[in-house]
């Protein structure tokens with residue numbers, strides 16, 4: 262029996278991924294984490310309605326006690342940890358000069374330190390199962406657009422940890438999968454922190470991909486152990502621009518810096 266741990270499973274991409282996994286014929290045990298207990302219980306009911314088993318462990322992934330409880334309960338009640346999906350995360354929209362440093366530290370705790378620490382804690386179980394780590398990165402893990410300095414810094418850091426970890430864990434049979442979505446239609450923008458005076462970013466980006474689409478791609482990547490998957494054409498173009506035409510990308514970003522989003526845009 263497969264046990265899959267998903268952080269940030271109460272809404273957005275995490276919820277969609279839990280439901281996509283619950284539809285798999287293998288009917289895994291899904292261990293669901295997020296702070297919002299009632300939303301998480303709702304996702305657990307949806308998982309169980311699909312014939313899979315759900316274990317709810319609510320808490321804050323920046324809290325070491327929650328991280329230990331999550332790993333311990335997944336291993337004891339689920340019997341193993343086959344997949345750890347580090348998906349919980351938050352945005353932060355601010356020009357670099359207006360980045361609040363305490364907010365930046367909190368963002369690193371959530372987007373970088375929590376995923377790294379969860380892999381450290383789950384490593385013995387993942388080695389035993391020759392399992393898979395999934396890191397939810399972003400197009401912001403390869404391109405830092407204006408007003409994305411803080412958020413992109415966390416996703417660049419997550420990419421670096423994942424790259425290094427991939428080669429280290431290959432020796433013990435654990436695969437590390439990085440997923441890079443572009444804009445996705447979830448409450449992410451509404452939930453993001455922002456500097457005073459930064460407007461817009463409330464409604465999902467009109468170019469958004471659906472959370473179900475990202476979940477389907479993530480599930481396939483996890484089952485195959487694909488090292489890096491960019492989930493949309495938008496991300497593939499940005500990624501190719503960063504690697505092969507950085508001067509073009511610099512011009513596009515400079516133009517974006519002069520545009521300021523308005524509420525609802």
Ligand SMILES: NC(=O)c1ccc[n+]([C@@H]2O[C@H](COP(=O)([O-])OP(=O)(O)OC[C@H]3O[C@@H](n4cnc5c(N)ncnc54)[C@H](OP(=O)(O)O)[C@@H]3O)[C@@H](O)[C@H]2O)c1
Pocket residue numbers: 268269270271272273274275294295296297298300320321322323348349350351352371397398399400441442443444445446447448449450452
């Ligand atoms: N949406 C996008 O456009 C987009 C694009 C690229 C990458 N991503 C990445 O995809 C991941 C999921 O984002 P999403 O779009 O699904 O966002 P979302 O709808 O805002 O969901 C975020 C999830 O993380 C949980 N979470 C937030 N802070 C937490 C904490 N301190 N401890 C535990 N859980 C916490 C939230 O639940 P609670 O609030 O109940 O804790 C929620 O379940 C993130 O890593 C994000 O950076 C998103």
